[in-house]
Amino acid sequence: MTNESENWQLLQDLFHLAEATPRADRERVLTARCADERLRRRALDILEAAGEEDADQPPAPTPLLTGKIGPYTLLLHIGTGGIGSVYLVERMVGGSPQRAALKMLAPHSAGPQFIERFHREQHILGSLDHPNITRMLDAGLSDTGQPYLVMEYVDGVHLDAYCNERKLGIDERLQLFLRVCDAVAYAHRNLVVHLDLKPSNILVTADGTVKLLDFGTSKLIQPDSMFTTTVMATPAYASPEQLRNEAVTTSCDIYALGAILFELLAGARPGSSASVAILIERALREQEPDRMADAVTGPAAEQRSTTVPRLRQLLTGDLATIAQKCLSPRPKDRYPSLDSLTEDIRRYISGRPVLARPQTAFYRMGKFVRRHRLAVAASLLAALALGSSLGYAEWRQRQALREAQRAIRMQTFMVRLFKLANSENTGKPAATVPEFLELGVRRLPEYITDPADLRAAQISLAESMFQNGDIESAQKVFMQTIVSAKAAGDIEAQAESEAYGGHIAYMQGNSDLGASLTDDALRLSRKPGISPSVRVWSAIYYAWNRENMGFRSDENVRLLEYAVQESRDQKLPDRDTAAALDNLGADLELRGRLDEAERAFSEALAVYQRDPLALCDRSNDYGELAYISEMRGNPAASLQLYQQSYDGYKACSGAESRGALTELLYTCSALMKLGRAKEALPLLEGSMPAWRRIIGENPDLSDPLFFLSRAYVQTGRFADAEKTAKELVAVQEGKVAPSDRRFGASHMMWAEALAGQHRYQEALPHAEIAERLLANAISPGAKQMTAEAHQTLVEIETKLR
Amino acid sequence: MPEPGEITVLLRDWSAGDPAATSHLFELVYPHLRKIAGALFRGERPENLLQPTSVVNELFLKLVRQRSLRFEDREHFYSLSARLMRRVLVDHARSEGRQKRDAGIPVPLHPDLAWIDARPAEMMDLDRVLDELDELDPRKCRMVELRFFLGFTAEETAELLSTSKATVDRELRFVRGWLGDRLRSAEA
Numbered sequence: 001m002t003n004e005s006e007n008w009q010l011l012q013d014l015f016h017l018a019e020a021t022p023r024a025d026r027e028r029v030l031t032a033r034c035a036d037e038r039l040r041r042r043a044l045d046i047l048e049a050a051g052e053e054d055a056d057q058p059p060a061p062t063p064l065l066t067g068k069i070g071p072y073t074l075l076l077h078i079g080t081g082g083i084g085s086v087y088l089v090e091r092m093v094g095g096s097p098q099r100a101a102l103k104m105l106a107p108h109s110a111g112p113q114f115i116e117r118f119h120r121e122q123h124i125l126g127s128l129d130h131p132n133i134t135r136m137l138d139a140g141l142s143d144t145g146q147p148y149l150v151m152e153y154v155d156g157v158h159l160d161a162y163c164n165e166r167k168l169g170i171d172e173r174l175q176l177f178l179r180v181c182d183a184v185a186y187a188h189r190n191l192v193v194h195l196d197l198k199p200s201n202i203l204v205t206a207d208g209t210v211k212l213l214d215f216g217t218s219k220l221i222q223p224d225s226m227f228t229t230t231v232m233a234t235p236a237y238a239s240p241e242q243l244r245n246e247a248v249t250t251s252c253d254i255y256a257l258g259a260i261l262f263e264l265l266a267g268a269r270p271g272s273s274a275s276v277a278i279l280i281e282r283a284l285r286e287q288e289p290d291r292m293a294d295a296v297t298g299p300a301a302e303q304r305s306t307t308v309p310r311l312r313q314l315l316t317g318d319l320a321t322i323a324q325k326c327l328s329p330r331p332k333d334r335y336p337s338l339d340s341l342t343e344d345i346r347r348y349i350s351g352r353p354v355l356a357r358p359q360t361a362f363y364r365m366g367k368f369v370r371r372h373r374l375a376v377a378a379s380l381l382a383a384l385a386l387g388s389s390l391g392y393a394e395w396r397q398r399q400a401l402r403e404a405q406r407a408i409r410m411q412t413f414m415v416r417l418f419k420l421a422n423s424e425n426t427g428k429p430a431a432t433v434p435e436f437l438e439l440g441v442r443r444l445p446e447y448i449t450d451p452a453d454l455r456a457a458q459i460s461l462a463e464s465m466f467q468n469g470d471i472e473s474a475q476k477v478f479m480q481t482i483v484s485a486k487a488a489g490d491i492e493a494q495a496e497s498e499a500y501g502g503h504i505a506y507m508q509g510n511s512d513l514g515a516s517l518t519d520d521a522l523r524l525s526r527k528p529g530i531s532p533s534v535r536v537w538s539a540i541y542y543a544w545n546r547e548n549m550g551f552r553s554d555e556n557v558r559l560l561e562y563a564v565q566e567s568r569d570q571k572l573p574d575r576d577t578a579a580a581l582d583n584l585g586a587d588l589e590l591r592g593r594l595d596e597a598e599r600a601f602s603e604a605l606a607v608y609q610r611d612p613l614a615l616c617d618r619s620n621d622y623g624e625l626a627y628i629s630e631m632r633g634n635p636a637a638s639l640q641l642y643q644q645s646y647d648g649y650k651a652c653s654g655a656e657s658r659g660a661l662t663e664l665l666y667t668c669s670a671l672m673k674l675g676r677a678k679e680a681l682p683l684l685e686g687s688m689p690a691w692r693r694i695i696g697e698n699p700d701l702s703d704p705l706f707f708l709s710r711a712y713v714q715t716g717r718f719a720d721a722e723k724t725a726k727e728l729v730a731v732q733e734g735k736v737a738p739s740d741r742r743f744g745a746s747h748m749m750w751a752e753a754l755a756g757q758h759r760y761q762e763a764l765p766h767a768e769i770a771e772r773l774l775a776n777a778i779s780p781g782a783k784q785m786t787a788e789a790h791q792t793l794v795e796i797e798t799k800l801r
Numbered sequence: 802m803p804e805p806g807e808i809t810v811l812l813r814d815w816s817a818g819d820p821a822a823t824s825h826l827f828e829l830v831y832p833h834l835r836k837i838a839g840a841l842f843r844g845e846r847p848e849n850l851l852q853p854t855s856v857v858n859e860l861f862l863k864l865v866r867q868r869s870l871r872f873e874d875r876e877h878f879y880s881l882s883a884r885l886m887r888r889v890l891v892d893h894a895r896s897e898g899r900q901k902r903d904a905g906i907p908v909p910l911h912p913d914l915a916w917i918d919a920r921p922a923e924m925m926d927l928d929r930v931l932d933e934l935d936e937l938d939p940r941k942c943r944m945v946e947l948r949f950f951l952g953f954t955a956e957e958t959a960e961l962l963s964t965s966k967a968t969v970d971r972e973l974r975f976v977r978g979w980l981g982d983r984l985r986s987a988e989a
Contacts, residue, residue: 004937005936005937008937008938012972012975015975015978016971016975019974042982045982046975046978046979046981046982047978048978048982049977049978049979049980049981049982049985050974050975050977050978050981051978273954274954274957275951275952275953275954275957276952277879277882277951277952277953277957278953278954278957281875
């Protein structure tokens with residue numbers, strides 16, 4: 001051995017030579033290379049030792065536990081995962097056996113406060129009630145002091161194995177992935193992050209049900225404080241910030257879902273098989289993720305029932321963008337929420353362009369705005385109604401004045417206020433609702449000294465201002481109550497103010513502020529002790545904002561369904577139920593679910609018909625029902641309903657109100673569909689000055705200008721149509737996204753106007769833009785536009801041929 | 802823990818060939834890692850699979866926390882890290898006390914960092930034989946440390962040492978055989 005260094009190179013050469021030679025020839029070949037018998041022997045010994053290694057014993061078998069752990073009888077060892085061994089266990093509950101999965105944890109994985117932490121977390125984890133999330137049932141320490149967790153037992157296989165065994169294609173995999181995302185989104189809404197999402201934590205049962213494991217485990221497992229690494233995530237799926245040991249947020253789960261998506265689609269993990277050391281280096285360097293298409297292999301393609309080139313192609317476009325966005329090294333570059341991720345995937349599946357950016361359907365613009373115009377008109381009658389006939393009981397209920405005492409103080413205030421408003425004290429009596437409300441806000445502090453009462457009263461008055469259409473004044477009050485509620489820890493008042501404030505912020509054009517406020521309101525409203533009314537309105541305004549910002553997720557529909565159900569169950573005032581129904585109807589309508597939408601609007605209408613003051617709301621529902629008839633291709637029925645709606649708005653809020661003008665527009669649209677453009681044109685021309693007065697030169701003028709140009713086209717006045725189309729584009733230019741469908745609609749009118757003048761060459765580019773921008777549609781109204789744009793392009797191309 | 806800046810300076814000195822820097826570095830980083838390893842080992846059961854990688858993770862975070870350490874000198878950095886890992890584990894084994902040695906023990910090297918399952922005696926023997934290897938062929942010793950103590954893949958090891966994966970695989974086959982042979986003769 002002493003001369004090993006002398007013969008070191010030769011020894012290696014002999015080893016490799018022997019390795020490459022069949023056993024029978026080794027002696028001969030090695031002898032030819034080296035005369036030293038001792039050295040040849042060494043080389044062969046080393047080869048033998050190396051061979052032993054290659055045989056690679058399986059890792060030492062886990063000494064399995066048997067018998068009982070606490071009240072649980074161990075039945076079967078299911079597996080060994082990252083944080084411990086899992087057993088199928090049984091426990092007798094009321095005389096019958098109940099099965100569960102029990103996970104033994106390494107002693108150091110839990111730390112001393114394990115049980116305490118479990119009980120603290122249990123009320124949160126216990127509230128996670130979702131069909132795709134396994135429930136955490138129990139936790140304890142074994143006789144030997146080893147911590148364990150007990151959870152719902154799921155008989156299933158890991159997500160990746162499930163997909164590969166069935167050779168599921170990309171779309172089927174995306175569908176499963178969406179279910180995973182929905183479950184995680186649900187947990188996020190309940191303030192629970194997972195932090196260790198990976199395919200082996202996601203089971204799929206034989207009937208295809210997805211089940212997520214280990215939710216909340218990350219919170220329970222906090223090892224000894226010595227570890228600065230807060231999360232024991234699986235490195236391959238851990239976000240860079242987790243690897244960097246920085247603060248963890250829901251964005252970590254979005255990253256992990258991106259990694260899961262990557263693997264599900266491409267068949268390899270992002271960062272492929274990099275070691276932990278290199279993964280950490282990449283995290284520290286904020287290195288961009290790998291490209292999915294590069295990771296594709298033959299076997300992966302086969303497991304996805306496709307070919308390598310096809311799979312590469314699939315994974316280069318939008319799907320690559322989606323995965324890339326999830327896997328961005330910086331959280332701020334990722335999807336801001338799971339909803340935006342799932343929305344993009346749904347868009348991909350349904351063939352729509354993937355873009356998580358605000359986009360309003362051209363046709364529906366006016367509709368959202370008028371949705372919430374309530375019947376409280378600017379008249380003294382309404383002011384009286386507010387104080388008396390609208391009802392003290394309703395006031396109390398609506399404004400969530402929970403305590404009777406507070407309610408009595410409020411009543412006293414209202415009575416005083418009426419006296420004030422009508423007396424000489426103020427110099428002149430308050431003649432209008434806005435004046436009355438202003439006065440109320442100003443004088444409130446004199447009558448209500450308790451800060452919480454004052455806040456509740458301010459919110460009530462602000463809501464009345466808002467419903468009366470004075471959104472600026474209302475917003476001022478809400479912004480104040482948000483601040484004071486936050487400072488006082490008054491969650492209910494904060495949630496309520498944020499819900500309304502967020503809604504108004506969006507209407508004022510500040511959609512980011514709006515979204516953040518309604519997001520927060522929804523979050524707060526889920527806390528215990530919040531009144532049903534605040535819960536319902538937080539859900540409604542959250543869904544409303546998300547919907548209008550272009551995040552048309554199923555979550556919105558579900559939230560609104562919840563709002564309808566909850567307001568019925570909790571016996572909230574009928575109007576709350578009806579408002580929820582209206583919102584639900586509008587969302588269903590946009591998704592083309594016309595029958596369900598019609599039902600929702602009809603139910604809302606029935607509520608409003610019982611209320612003589614709800615004229616505007618009734619008109620709104622007539623308008624919606626008209627629109628549904630129009631979408632079903634029944635312009636005659638729709639015309640009648642639109643007229644009914646228009647008449648109603650005219651009576652409740654005036655001929656030049658936005659509601660009335662909008663319904664007039666749609667009445668004209670129905671007329672044109674019936675071939676009565678000649679009747680529509682003067683109505684449209686006549687309403688333009690009013691439109692310009694109430695809106696000004698901004699994209700909201702798109703609706704009237706669009707229908708006006710269409711009326712010109714249909715009456716053969718192509719030069720006027722061209723002029724109008726030009727103005728249409730001008731009001732949109734720079735104010736709406738270049739890919740906005742509204743641009744498409746404008747260019748379509750422009751093309752039709754030019755084609756009418758036989759200027760086909762000029763018309764062509766406009767038709768092309770229109771065709772492209774209007775190509776993908778989901779709501780029935782938008783689909784009609786798609787068809788029309790296509791038709792226009794084809795006709796122009798035919799003429800040019 | 803020492804300041805990351807201090808470590809950076811030492812690393813620079815070390816890569817510039819200052820032998821004293823190595824021991825300084827060890828002194829600076831080592832005690833903390835040792836404690837972490839201790840915490841990991843306290844489990845001492847197979848459930849203990851909880852992250853052999855935690856040690857690696859900690860090491861990196863400690864060394865590169867503020868990103869003040871540039872990765873320009875990756876080779877030195879990783880070589881040092883791998884050596885540190887080895888030291889941590891061996892010292893842990895030593896402190897566990899000498900246990901009776903079983904016969905016919907395979908080399909406790911496993912690409913999945915399963916060294917954590919190795920018994921103390923195995924680990925100490927391995928350490929001794931690795932020292933021999935370091936004298937004979939420092940490059941091969943580094944290869945072993947990177948691959949089996951730091952958990953580098955064969956590709957990553959090859960890249961760091963500016964060679965090919967085939968070469969790494971080939972050399973490691975020899976080294977594993979050689980180590981196994983040396984351990985066996987130590988048994989005898």
